[in-house]
Amino acid sequence: MRKKLLLLLGLVGVLVLLSGCTEIDQDITPESDGIWNRFFVYPLSWLIVHVAEFFNAEYGYGLSIVLVTLLIRLILLPLNIKQLKSSKAMQQIQPELKKVREKYSSKDQETQQKLQKETMELFQKNGVNPLAGCLPIIVQMPILIAFYHAIMRTGALDNHEFLWFQLDSPDPYYILPVLTAGFTFLQQKLMMAGTTGQQNTMMPQMTMMLYLMPIMIGVFAIFFPSALALYWAVGNIFMVFQTLLIKNPMMKRDEANAGGNE
Numbered sequence: 001m002r003k004k005l006l007l008l009l010g011l012v013g014v015l016v017l018l019s020g021c022t023e024i025d026q027d028i029t030p031e032s033d034g035i036w037n038r039f040f041v042y043p044l045s046w047l048i049v050h051v052a053e054f055f056n057a058e059y060g061y062g063l064s065i066v067l068v069t070l071l072i073r074l075i076l077l078p079l080n081i082k083q084l085k086s087s088k089a090m091q092q093i094q095p096e097l098k099k100v101r102e103k104y105s106s107k108d109q110e111t112q113q114k115l116q117k118e119t120m121e122l123f124q125k126n127g128v129n130p131l132a133g134c135l136p137i138i139v140q141m142p143i144l145i146a147f148y149h150a151i152m153r154t155g156a157l158d159n160h161e162f163l164w165f166q167l168d169s170p171d172p173y174y175i176l177p178v179l180t181a182g183f184t185f186l187q188q189k190l191m192m193a194g195t196t197g198q199q200n201t202m203m204p205q206m207t208m209m210l211y212l213m214p215i216m217i218g219v220f221a222i223f224f225p226s227a228l229a230l231y232w233a234v235g236n237i238f239m240v241f242q243t244l245l246i247k248n249p250m251m252k253r254d255e256a257n258a259g260g261n262e
Helices: 002-018 035-055 060-092 094-103 109-126 132-153 175-191 197-202 204-223 226-261
Strands: none
Touching: 035 060, 035 132, 060 094, 060 132, 060 226, 094 109, 132 226, 175 204, 175 226, 204 226
16 A cells, blocks of 8 residues: 555656646647657647537537546546456455464564565455556546646636636636536545444555545645646546445445345
């Protein structure tokens, strides 16, 4: 879990670093050079513009961002389902994992090797991949960065409004940052639903991320263009409903199985 936390924080750091790239003030066009521009940024920019033109409405660009966001989330849905299943499996083996760690509590090299070996055997026995939960994050980060660049470098977004905000400027009323942070917290809280207090104490990093990630996303949303904050808000709302629709049936099946075994 510690490695997973460091990986996540590292990826967020990469996002912040890349958001200040020198090309950020250059409009994206079909003639833009580089693999990043041609295969990541421009396709998203093209999609935003053409979906907006299809609606040909006052709020067309805002609607376009909402629809492109939903499209991205639907594409990532299989990976997110895998992440939910992996997270659930990891929660279920925490008591056994704790026993293994207590059994090999000594810090000498031989004991640590035995700990690593038995831990991997426990993972394999239960079909748990400790890195599977990172996969959706790793996939989403380049898309998020590319979407940020597409928004910042698509000149067609300038001076377009959606609801109460300008797409190319931060939300003046801070409603989007609050929604983004709130739904990020809610989604992570739902992910932790079904875990016992004992399991939570065994995964302190997860509890820390429950509060740290919404704060970070909310702060980013305050300073970034509202178009990007809109993407985050819609994406997180989608994730909340996704978690409710997928995880709740899984929990009910477990309760039914537990009742049948009694």
